[in-house]
Amino acid sequence: MEKNKTAALREQILRASGVNPKKCMRCGKCSGTCPAYDEMEYHPHQFVYMVETGNIEPLLHSESVYKCLSCFACVERCPRGVEPAKLIEALCAAVTRPQGANHMTPDDIPALLDEDLPQQAIVSALRKYMK
Amino acid sequence: MQRIGVFVCWCGSNIAATVDVHAVAEAAKLEPGVVFSTDYQYMCSQAGQNMIIDAVKEHKLTGLVICSCSPRMHEATFRKTAANAGINPYMVEIANIREQCSWVHKDMPTGTEKAIILAKAAIAKVHLNTPLTPGESKVTKRALVIGGGIAGIQTALDIADAGYPVDIVEKEPTIGGKMAQLDKTFPTLDCAACILTPKMVDAAQNENIRIISYAKVEEVGGFVGNFHVKIRKKARFVNEDVCTGCGLCTEKCPQKKVPNAFNLNMDNHRAIYIPFAQAVPKVAVIDPDYCNMLKNGKCGVCAKVCTAGAIDYKQEDQIIEEDYGAIVAATGYNPISVEKFDEFAYSQSKDVITSLEFERLTNAAGPTAGKLLRPSDGEHPHTIVFVQCVGSRCASCAGKGKEYCSKICCMYTAKHAMLVRDKYPDTEVYVFYIDVRTPGKNFDEFYRRAVEEYGVHYIKGMVGKVTPENGKLKVQASDLLADRQLHIDADLVVLAAAIEPDKSARPLATMLTASMDTNDFFTEAHPKLRPVESPTAGIFLSGACQGPKDIPETVSQASAAAAKVIGLLSKNTLKGNPCVAQSDELMCNGCSSCANVCPYGAITYVNKEFRMPDRTTKVRRVASVNPAVCQGCGACTVACPSGAMDLNGFKNNQIMAEVDAICK
Ligand SMILES: Cc1cc2nc3c(=O)[nH]c(=O)nc-3n(C[C@H](O)[C@H](O)[C@H](O)COP(=O)(O)OP(=O)(O)OC[C@H]3O[C@@H](n4cnc5c(N)ncnc54)[C@H](O)[C@@H]3O)c2cc1C
Numbered sequence: 121m122e123k124n125k126t127a128a129l130r131e132q133i134l135r136a137s138g139v140n141p142k143k144c145m146r147c148g149k150c151s152g153t154c155p156a157y158d159e160m161e162y163h164p165h166q167f168v169y170m171v172e173t174g175n176i177e178p179l180l181h182s183e184s185v186y187k188c189l190s191c192f193a194c195v196e197r198c199p200r201g202v203e204p205a206k207l208i209e210a211l212c213a214a215v216t217r218p219q220g221a222n223h224m225t226p227d228d229i230p231a232l233l234d235e236d237l238p239q240q241a242i243v244s245a246l247r248k249y250m251k
Numbered sequence: 252m253q254r255i256g257v258f259v260c261w262c263g264s265n266i267a268a269t270v271d272v273h274a275v276a277e278a279a280k281l282e283p284g285v286v287f288s289t290d291y292q293y294m295c296s297q298a299g300q301n302m303i304i305d306a307v308k309e310h311k312l313t314g315l316v317i318c319s320c321s322p323r324m325h326e327a328t329f330r331k332t333a334a335n336a337g338i339n340p341y342m343v344e345i346a347n348i349r350e351q352c353s354w355v356h357k358d359m360p361t362g363t364e365k366a367i368i369l370a371k372a373a374i375a376k377v378h379l380n381t382p383l384t385p386g387e388s389k390v391t392k393r394a395l396v397i398g399g400g401i402a403g404i405q406t407a408l409d410i411a412d413a414g415y416p417v418d419i420v421e422k423e424p425t426i427g428g429k430m431a432q433l434d435k436t437f438p439t440l441d442c443a444a445c446i447l448t449p450k451m452v453d454a455a456q457n458e459n460i461r462i463i464s465y466a467k468v469e470e471v472g473g474f475v476g477n478f479h480v481k482i483r484k485k486a487r488f489v490n491e492d493v494c495t496g497c498g499l500c501t502e503k504c505p506q507k508k509v510p511n512a513f514n515l516n517m518d519n520h521r522a523i524y525i526p527f528a529q530a531v532p533k534v535a536v537i538d539p540d541y542c543n544m545l546k547n548g549k550c551g552v553c554a555k556v557c558t559a560g561a562i563d564y565k566q567e568d569q570i571i572e573e574d575y576g577a578i579v580a581a582t583g584y585n586p587i588s589v590e591k592f593d594e595f596a597y598s599q600s601k602d603v604i605t606s607l608e609f610e611r612l613t614n615a616a617g618p619t620a621g622k623l624l625r626p627s628d629g630e631h632p633h634t635i636v637f638v639q640c641v642g643s644r645c646a647s648c649a650g651k652g653k654e655y656c657s658k659i660c661c662m663y664t665a666k667h668a669m670l671v672r673d674k675y676p677d678t679e680v681y682v683f684y685i686d687v688r689t690p691g692k693n694f695d696e697f698y699r700r701a702v703e704e705y706g707v708h709y710i711k712g713m714v715g716k717v718t719p720e721n722g723k724l725k726v727q728a729s730d731l732l733a734d735r736q737l738h739i740d741a742d743l744v745v746l747a748a749a750i751e752p753d754k755s756a757r758p759l760a761t762m763l764t765a766s767m768d769t770n771d772f773f774t775e776a777h778p779k780l781r782p783v784e785s786p787t788a789g790i791f792l793s794g795a796c797q798g799p800k801d802i803p804e805t806v807s808q809a810s811a812a813a814a815k816v817i818g819l820l821s822k823n824t825l826k827g828n829p830c831v832a833q834s835d836e837l838m839c840n841g842c843s844s845c846a847n848v849c850p851y852g853a854i855t856y857v858n859k860e861f862r863m864p865d866r867t868t869k870v871r872r873v874a875s876v877n878p879a880v881c882q883g884c885g886a887c888t889v890a891c892p893s894g895a896m897d898l899n900g901f902k903n904n905q906i907m908a909e910v911d912a913i914c915k
Pocket residue numbers: 397398399400401402403420421422423426427428429430433435436437438466467468581582583584585586606607610659663666753755756759793794795796800801802803805
């Protein structure tokens with residue numbers, strides 16, 4: 121992607137999410153807390169750092185944007201109020217909107233449910249894929 | 252008519268780069284009363300001051316206007332210059348054309364225009380200046396130290412050593428503070444008690460030191476050199492002069508279930524107790540919330556066993572009133588409560604502890620006699636996880652944590668980790684850190700020893716959550732350098748909790764009229780150049796009440812504060828500030844508005860006889876200002892509805908003249 125296109129995308133993601141990645145002190149508490157960590161290629165703190173430095177391209181092509189459960193644990197526990205999940209959500213929207221479609225539909229969700237899935241995650245998933 | 256001299260300073264390029272100093276000097280020449288005006292590179296230098304003195308003599312000047320930096324910086328300098336030139340120091344006015352002009356403007360025309368206006372205002376004011384003479388007040392040669400931690404003890408010892416009497420007011424039954432609770436101390440690992448208790452004993456034995464323990468300051472009046480303080484000494488129900496500290500009562504008391512605050516409530520003591528073996532004063536104290544005798548009159552065992560006859564169930568609080576020349580705040584700090592950080596499960600598991608609790612668990616005089624045992628089952632822990640920065644550097648945890656770095660926890664965590672590995676080499680120790688901050692003499696070497704010699708696993712990353720499960724603590728954390736999430740089954744989790752000022756510091760600061768920052772740490776008069784003085788004259792700062800500090804730093808600051816106190820107490824008299832309020836009795840109607848707003852209690856009312864126009868006399872109630880107490884804040888002059896109250900040096904007509912000059 122050309123430079124100014126990346127810059128524009130970065131701007132759009134920051135605006136949509138309301139996140140200021142400069143507040144991050146790279147403590148890693150978000151990634152320490154994230155229940156979806158092992159499913160992700162890029163982890164919450166890396167999302168923050170990569171958006172900050174404009175290294176957005178790999179994130180757009182990674183499944184990681186769909187792996188976030190939107191449980192908001194990272195938002196709750198980040199000591200600097202960075203709110204990584206909001207950034208991931210904005211990235212996700214930046215990928216799915218131009219394609220006109222989500223990675224999956226809300227109808228796919230019931231088949232994926234299992235005993236251990238917290239209720240919060242189910243509600244979050246529905247919220248996410250209804251968009 | 253005054254003969255006014257105007258001196259415009261360049262302050263190198265600080266002013267001259269944004270203000271045309273020559274134009275300011277020229278413009279000033281056109282003002283009425285100005286008979287001399289010039290500019291110079293450094294007005295405050297010896298050459299600059301000589302220039303002023305020469306001009307005063309040559310042009311017979313009666314008033315001076317210095318256009319320079321803030322009066323906070325050099326007003327005193329130029330007042331001295333005026334005195335040296337033979338004119339009253341209060342005939343000097345400063346126009347602040349640096350902080351309030353050249354430093355805030357970017358372009359020369361705006362800066363110059365404003366500087367000229369400020370100069371004109373100062374000239375207008377000088378016209379109405381009158382010579383003022385400061386009063387003198389005596390200095391009470393006794394100091395008060397509030398807080399008996401290592402900071403307060405060191406300050407008191409140094410003041411006493413210089414020959415001045417000093418009182419330590421300590422809210423707990425013993426002095427010693429947090430240091431008394433520690434086990435070994437970084438960076439040299441000497442035992443805290445071994446180096447602290449001799450100092451506590453020194454304080455107790457020093458004839459210049461009086462320790463008022465189990466007490467608090469209730470009221471502070473007066474001003475630098477002449478504070479009047481009311482201290483409430485709580486009843487301990489034991490006669491301090493008679494008790495020998497034998498401790499027999501503390502073994503026989505039947506009420507055994509009193510949480511032991513000194514051991515952070517990890518075990519119990521009796522209703523009558525001595526906080527720890529080396530307590531100073533070593534006198535028992537009864538906790539009235541638990542004592543059967545005090546609660547329902549049924550017991551009296553301690554009185555029976557006490558051979559000294561020291562027990563006194565009828566003892567009451569005692570009020571001590573004393574005068575002091577100087578007051579030192581040394582109220583220290585406390586770890587924050589970590590309960591609100593749910594993710595660390597502190598409230599859910601006994602095996603999640605704070606670092607201060609860890610100190611007690613490894614202390615030979617602690618609840619486990621120094622054996623490191625899990626609080627839940629008394630087993631020896633084999634895997635220990637230390638978490639740094641718990642509640643520190645936390646910008647988004649309003650009501651939970653603190654935004655600042657607590658400064659001491661990196662070092663004490665390294666200490667804890669090292670000591671565990673030394674004593675129990677079969678234990679795996681993990682330390683999760685965001686940054687390791689170890690500036691200080693031999694500090695980084697200390698931390699590296701923990702890693703290199705003692706094999707402590709330092710992991711860059713943070714613990715995300717701790718879950719108690721089947722007697723273990725499941726720790727989930729990030730290892731940022733290895734880019735993986737870690738899952739550790741730990742036996743003990745130790746939280747390096749942020750530290751905060753003692754909760755009693757804020758109300759105390761209000762009594763002392765000493766300022767505090769938003770975190771309730773006492774503010775220093777200047778962060779670099781006056782670090783041990785409060786902006787309020789006569790109030791000094793010692794130890795962690797001013798900001799997070801380790802022991803070496805605390806002790807240095809404590810001695811520095813003592814030096815300042817000694818400097819003050821060595822004076823016989825202090826020159827007051829003549830810029831105090833004064834009321835015009837003829838205009839005053841005794842309404843009390845001024846006394847209600849005066850923060851220093853400087854205003855009282857007197858009944859005075861006045862002759863009326865019809866030759867009768869009438870008694871009227873009028874305000875009277877105590878010039879020694881008044882700090883010249885001017886609140887009363889604004890509150891006075893009849894315009895009777897005025898402030899010397901800042902009279903209403905002077906201020907109006909300045910406003911007029913600005914608006915002209
Ligand atoms: C877990 C832990 C380990 C540590 N280990 C080390 C170490 O190894 N080496 C090191 O250098 N530092 C260490 N420290 C830091 C050390 O504890 C402090 O530097 C030191 O205690 C500061 O002393 P202080 O006198 O300022 O405060 P404090 O020790 O807190 O003393 C303040 C005193 O004032 C009293 N007080 C408070 N308010 C009032 C009031 N209103 N009226 C009257 N009295 C009042 C308190 O009761 C207390 O006695 C450690 C700290 C912690 C938490």
